[in-house]
Amino acid sequence: MKDDNTPTAPKRITAKNMTEKEFFYGHKACAGCGGSVAVRLALKVTGEKTFAAFPAGCMAAVGFIYPQMAFRNNAIITTFPGVASMASGISVGAKALGLKGYKTVAFAGDGGTADIGLQALSGMIDRGDDVMYICYDNEAYMNTGIQKSGLTPYGTHTTTTPAGKNFPGSKTQKKNLFEIIAAHDIAYAATASIGYPQDYINKVNKAKQVKGPSFIHVFASCPTGWGSPTHTSIELAKEVVDTGLFFLAEYENGSFKLNKNPKAFKDIPTYLQKQGRFKHLKEEDYKLIEEHRDMKWERMRRNWKHS
Amino acid sequence: MKKNKLFISGDEAIAIGTKLARPHVIAAYPITPQTIAVERLSDMVENGELQAEYMHVESEHSAISAAMGASAVGARTFTASSSQGLVYMAEGLHYASGGRFPIVMMNANRSLALPWSIYGDQRDSLGLLDSGWIQVYAEDAQEALDMIIQAYKIAEHPKVLTPIMVNIDGFILTHTYEMVEIPEQEAVDAFLPPFETPNKMSFEEPKNMGFSSQPIDNTEFKYQQDRAILYAHKIIEQTDAEFDKAFGRKYHGMVENYRCDDADQIIVTLGSICGTTRLIVDELRNQGEKVGLLKIRYMRPFPEKEIQELTANAKAIGVLEKNISFGYEGTVYTNVNSAIAKTGKRPYLKNFVGGFGGRNISKDDIRKMFTTLKTQEKTENTVEYFNLNVATDERR
Numbered sequence: 001m002k003d004d005n006t007p008t009a010p011k012r013i014t015a016k017n018m019t020e021k022e023f024f025y026g027h028k029a030c031a032g033c034g035g036s037v038a039v040r041l042a043l044k045v046t047g048e049k050t051f052a053a054f055p056a057g058c059m060a061a062v063g064f065i066y067p068q069m070a071f072r073n074n075a076i077i078t079t080f081p082g083v084a085s086m087a088s089g090i091s092v093g094a095k096a097l098g099l100k101g102y103k104t105v106a107f108a109g110d111g112g113t114a115d116i117g118l119q120a121l122s123g124m125i126d127r128g129d130d131v132m133y134i135c136y137d138n139e140a141y142m143n144t145g146i147q148k149s150g151l152t153p154y155g156t157h158t159t160t161t162p163a164g165k166n167f168p169g170s171k172t173q174k175k176n177l178f179e180i181i182a183a184h185d186i187a188y189a190a191t192a193s194i195g196y197p198q199d200y201i202n203k204v205n206k207a208k209q210v211k212g213p214s215f216i217h218v219f220a221s222c223p224t225g226w227g228s229p230t231h232t233s234i235e236l237a238k239e240v241v242d243t244g245l246f247f248l249a250e251y252e253n254g255s256f257k258l259n260k261n262p263k264a265f266k267d268i269p270t271y272l273q274k275q276g277r278f279k280h281l282k283e284e285d286y287k288l289i290e291e292h293r294d295m296k297w298e299r300m301r302r303n304w305k306h307s
Numbered sequence: 308m309k310k311n312k313l314f315i316s317g318d319e320a321i322a323i324g325t326k327l328a329r330p331h332v333i334a335a336y337p338i339t340p341q342t343i344a345v346e347r348l349s350d351m352v353e354n355g356e357l358q359a360e361y362m363h364v365e366s367e368h369s370a371i372s373a374a375m376g377a378s379a380v381g382a383r384t385f386t387a388s389s390s391q392g393l394v395y396m397a398e399g400l401h402y403a404s405g406g407r408f409p410i411v412m413m414n415a416n417r418s419l420a421l422p423w424s425i426y427g428d429q430r431d432s433l434g435l436l437d438s439g440w441i442q443v444y445a446e447d448a449q450e451a452l453d454m455i456i457q458a459y460k461i462a463e464h465p466k467v468l469t470p471i472m473v474n475i476d477g478f479i480l481t482h483t484y485e486m487v488e489i490p491e492q493e494a495v496d497a498f499l500p501p502f503e504t505p506n507k508m509s510f511e512e513p514k515n516m517g518f519s520s521q522p523i524d525n526t527e528f529k530y531q532q533d534r535a536i537l538y539a540h541k542i543i544e545q546t547d548a549e550f551d552k553a554f555g556r557k558y559h560g561m562v563e564n565y566r567c568d569d570a571d572q573i574i575v576t577l578g579s580i581c582g583t584t585r586l587i588v589d590e591l592r593n594q595g596e597k598v599g600l601l602k603i604r605y606m607r608p609f610p611e612k613e614i615q616e617l618t619a620n621a622k623a624i625g626v627l628e629k630n631i632s633f634g635y636e637g638t639v640y641t642n643v644n645s646a647i648a649k650t651g652k653r654p655y656l657k658n659f660v661g662g663f664g665g666r667n668i669s670k671d672d673i674r675k676m677f678t679t680l681k682t683q684e685k686t687e688n689t690v691e692y693f694n695l696n697v698a699t700d701e702r703r
Contacts, residue, residue: 049510051380066524069515074508076379077517079398082372085364089334089376089384090508096331096360096382102510120372123365 010205014198019044027070028062032230034220034237035059035136037194039107042134042216045204048073049102051090055083055112058143059136081116083108084124087131095130103132103208110137110151113217114177125184125213132207133215135177138222146225150175153245154292155285156277158225163280173292181215182251189251193219195238199248199259219246227276236274242266244293249304256304268293311489317480320448320487321387321413321473322347324455326357327495328411331382334362334373338392339425340481341415345387367392371399371410378408379516381507383459386410389477390417390431397435403470404439405532406517407506409462410470411455412440416578416629417477418664426665427477428629429578433606433638439532441471441539442606444577449487451475453556456490460499460546467539468506469532476579478665490554498553540608561610563602566592567617570599572680574659575614575643576627577603580668584627587673598677603639611646618647623655623680627673629662636660636690655683658690666694 023043029036035058043050052075054060060077063070078086087106094102106124108117113135124131140158141147147160148170155163156170163169181189188210192200200218207214219240221233228236240246243266248259269286272278281289300306315323321344325333333352335345351357360377364370367388374384388396393414403410414432418424432442441461445451451473458471475481508514520528544560551557563581566588567573574584581602591598601617603610618624624647626640635641640658647656659676662668672694679691 051508053376061519064515064518066518066520069518071515072513074510074513075515076376076508077519078376079368079372079402081368082399085369085372086376086379088362088364088369089332089373089378090380091376092360092362092373093332093377093380093382093384096377097380099380099510119365120369123369126365127363129362 010209013045013201013205018201019047021072023050023072024063024070026068028065029058030224032221032223032233033058034194034222034233035109035138036062038134038136038200038218038220041197041201042105042107042204043073045201046103046105046132046208050074051087051094051102051104052076053078053083053087053090053104053106055108055117056080056143057109057112059107061143080112082120083112083117084120084131084133087133088124088127088129091130104130106131106133108133108135109142110135110139111141111149114150114175121181122184125181125186125215128212130211131213132204132210133213134204135215135217136220137217138220138225140225142222142225151177154289155281157280158277168281168285169277178217178249178251182256185254186215187212187252189215191217191219191247191249193237193241193246193248194221195219195234195236195241196248203250225277227279228274232274236271239266239271243268243271244297245271245289247300249300256300258300258304258306261301261306265293311491312486313489314484315448315487316343316482316484317448317451317475318343318415318482319347320452321455321475322351323489324452325385326351327490327492328456328459328499329383330359330385332360332362332374332377332384333386334364334370334377334384335387336364336367336370336392338367338389340417340477341387341389341392341413343481344413367396368399371396371403374410375399375403375406375408378410379406379508381502381504381509383502384410385412387413389415390419393431393435394419397438400435400438400440405528407468407532407535408470409459409468409504411458411462412470412472413455414472414474415477415481416474424664425477427479428663428665429474430630432472432474433630436606436638439469439536440607441469441536442474443471443604444474444606445480446579446581446602448480448485449556450558451480452487452489453550453554453558456495456499457546457550461539461542463502463504464539464542465504467535467542468504469536469539474578479579488556494553498549536608543605558604561605562613562617563604564617565600565602567599567601567621569597569620571597571622572625572677573599573601573618573621574625574627574673574676575601575603575639577606577639580627580629580662583668583670584673587670587677591674591677596677596681606639606642609642609646611649614643614646615650618654619650619652621654623657623683625657625659625676625680627659627676631660640689655680656689659693660690661693661695
């Protein structure tokens, strides 16, 4: 059933023909915030008739400070574990009332998605509710002050995984979130990065056509949490893909596809050294990170379609 | 006019009441002893009797979260839970009342673990008394059905916009059968018009909802919420009177006065145990005793004025509840005692606590309570755990 829902190719949206209307502005996000870029671009694609839901997190904190509301479209803050379930309720409620032409989009961070919100997200996909779910991944709980989440990579200094003599920062790798979502046989899932905005826009546009659940995991930089200069946010989000520490892929019709399959990866330590959160890492950590990357890519290249 | 009556359980009465209220969305997660209610609603959605979306949520937290989402676009919503499920959705309970989403929920009153028990007491809902919901307790299946219909009218009143929890005792009401009069759909439609609210997201008037507030504003939001639930007092009475006119049944609003007017001893209680207490009041009255039952229907808003008036001439008052706030006394007692204390009078007051985890409260238990109230037996504690199987109460 879920597979019959494969999106058809929509009219391409580019920087040139994209609406000049802003849907998310006047908010108080930090300079260089990647999450707000992901939200801004997605709303330009999904448009005026979007119901947007945000759990407790950065976007909720910066966008809904009474009485200064930062969304032009309908938007709501949900409980932390409840973005997917509330978005489900919005979508189903609107359907029951006979509303037409709307899209419900849930936006949540990595913690709100891969940790506390995972159960509700699984339920939303299982029920087949018509919701696009976008996870903006800045690799830690940033709103609460940079604590480790399930998507914090190995070796990250966070306030709950302090790097010291005994620990290299975070001791675990990122959860395979994209594959966890795909395992639900979802009609459409993708990974993206704000460093590759056209690819991200295309994917949001594609997800918009799905009548049912769709999912996008978008990598979004956080200068505040990463200890990186604010003007490097886009550059870092591009570099993370080029080093192979993140990847651009899609899941549809029951199979995975790598959208970008670099012949050679860019240097990992160069990427890491630009960020305060990785400054403490040693040669042996670089080696470990590289091995993990290679293992993951070997598996992806073996099992997934790619160019 | 011929009345349509059915021999049904409390859970089924809830399901029929809900169907008659025509909700757009039902979001519920199964938990004993609520299950029959949501099973019947599922049947009704399947067979087309009820035009609603049934959401198979994966938890109670998602049930209340989805209900809020649906309510936020202006849909009439229903959810149901019990015990562990109710406390699992506790975050959402506060959220729903703060967001002023007029959701109606059935709660099957059940004990809370540990130790595990699927059977009834009222610690689940009473422990969440401060979550900002209107709480009503039904005595039987008929009242349960009628209260679901009334609840939507009260909750959706523009000056109330507060969710309502309709409580019925687990098993004692959810799983026992009685004759219940089923209102006609046309009459319910006339009594309960479609849900209209300005507090919703729409394309005509896009809104940002569920926002955050700063220290400078938060108190005002909470003040308004408190005023709304206090205002509901009036709407509750008004709705009950309108219901009486439409259906010929009334529940006397906030409390029911059963032979309290000249009573020397009054038992104040809530839920299904009112039925047994009523019988004992009649029995003792036949023996010439001046006793009464004050049935609390609403715990929030709290019937302070009604309690003060009805107990004004009583010599002794006992509060019977299946609940304890560990380390102090029963929450119902705390509330009743506070109301009485404000009058300046100090009658003999006793808190009868028991019936936990489904333990039966017998007629004899209630007879003994009235004896305690009559003799004004001097005891060390205000709280009396009745029918206790351990030798002594070590509490000090």
